[in-house]
Amino acid sequence: MHIDNNQLLRFTTAGSVDDGKSTLIGRLLYDSKSIFEDQLESVSATSAKKGHKGVDLALFTDGLRDEREQGITIDVAYRYFTTPKRKFIIADTPGHIQYTRNMVTGASTANAAVILIDARHGVIEQTKRHSFIASLLNIPHLIVCINKMDLVDYSEERFNEIIGQFEEFSSKLLMKDVRFIPISALDGDNVVNRSENMFWYQGGTLLNILETLHISSDINKIDARFPVQTVLRPQSEEHRDYRGYAGRVASGIYRVGDEVAVLPSGFTSKIRSINSGETEVEEAYAPMSIAMSLEDDIDVSRGDMIVRVNNQPEPTQEFDVMLCWLNNDAAKPRAKYTVMHTSSEQRAMIKEVVYKVDINSYERLSEDKDLYMNDIARVKIRCTRPLMLDSYRENRNTGSIILIDENTNETVAAGMVV
């Protein structure tokens, strides 16, 4: 296998068993030969026990005991498969409204979202919800699979009708790259192998599209942002004076000799060296984990951000975010939370709920100010000290925050800087 150039693509699938989501994932794994014999045997045995004809592909994605018993996905489950072209990570999330938080979680790192529509039902409330979340989380690519085409006689007309429905509501959303594929996950049409029942469809199969999506531009390579995770100070004779600022490049490209500023202090220096593991390199780019040393002896610690002198984020103490509430305990007005942003932590409070969003109709609800689990709202946050923020649309890594409840230590909310 030529692994040298093979990229990693993360995608999320939202939906319920009824849409055929589990069957679709099972089909992808099965037809791409990513299922092992012992898994197949165990699923075949369970299928037979349940009285299914043949192998129930949905069983490949079975998870925890409660999920098996209830036949649902409760949490995000990760699945892996590799083809000669790419490695894939699927974040498989439940599609019900009470699991919005899991969808948001799965979507947060995805390059692509696969949305399933039942060809018999067309666009429904759930489709709008999933599309809204994909757009809110700024997933670069959206693949809409119109499933169960076998149940609508593989009708091209029906396929186009559903595309029309989708275009209508999605014009309000920010989406860059949307594709439509007519499939039958149950029979495998257009999932991995081309359908013999839909000659009118000229596009690629789902796997083919996943293998060829242009993803190397998904990470911002323009604005150089380097949050410092920790400082490396070796005790050995050989490296006595070395001070390495360790972190993962959040965006952009850094080269030895670049003039940089350390935020929030504002001190400037030049990059002396860049290390990737044990190797010295001339340049580093997102998402590489590196250690950087500077020409001048200045004070740098965890939570600081090293940026280019002529391209700096705005240090901001008060800002607006689109917030998704993730916790069972409702948001407490004016209560203190810890905000985590890149490697920095501050205390913060929710100053104001500007409006809540009805994620099925996209309406703004400006009267309702209480935030419960799965709610999405625009809020104003105020921090004790400035954060080095970019807008989420520009930069997923430096435009995202989480809130932690100081009483329980739980992660209670996720926010995208407006």
Next chain:
Amino acid sequence: MSKYYLNYLDELESEAIYILREVWAQFENPVILFSGGKDSILVTHLAKKAFFPAKIPFALLHVDTGHNFPETIYFRDDLVKELGVNLIVGSVQESINNGRVAEERGKNATRNALQITTLLDTIEEHRIDCAIGGGRRDEEKARAKERFFSHRNDFGEWDPKNQRPELWNLLNGKHFEGEHFRAFPISNWTEMDVWNYIKRENIKIPSLYVAHEREVVWRSNSWIPNSEYLKLEAGEKIYTKKIRFRTLGDITITGGIESEADTLEKIVQEVSAMRKTERGDRSDDKRSETAMEDRKKQGYF
């Protein structure tokens, strides 16, 4: 012009290094859970890269069942010496002697489940607040639900239905006194990725992973190695076969496979053609549908 994207092994490496550095930054007293298996060797190798040119700032913690492949212990001691790190050993035999646990009885008795108590006791005794493991989500369905930073309550228990959501690269390791975390830097790696990377980086691994002539008996559908702990049952016979192991656990329960793969190159080829999961030969996972989930909830690796 150079390319500005990573291949998938580099991206997995970068993610793992990021997680290891987060552990170091967020916890007081983290350790690497070291079993001598390829996954914990890989994690240790990644830690070396993450902190270079400084030393690995974590001790290695080995839960010693007393039923080891002797080679695992030599390998462990050599590595500890080479890296100059501390080694903490939690001994299952000691837990038995102290009456903390009792040996399982019956035909398929193992010390697998006993490790949980020893591990949790060791974590408490050394005030460890984060144990870094080589668990991977592709191994087993309960592990597919693991977070990078996985919370354990003060009884060491995992609550899979009430996990902290993990978004973007923001890892929340906040905890109260007595609680601890498990961190899984290679969550997103598959068996194939691990082998490709071991080959690429030429990482030293115990020769148990490589095919050699070994004495084995056929039991529960796999080749169990002969050892001082093995009691032959009626009808069982010792064979000499060319065998290698896909995973290394307790010597009493780890089944090997017949193989001709005696180099890393050949192992990678063999694994890519493999049609069975690697834990398929581990009798600890075969006990029930939810064997792993049940053990993990109690505090297993």
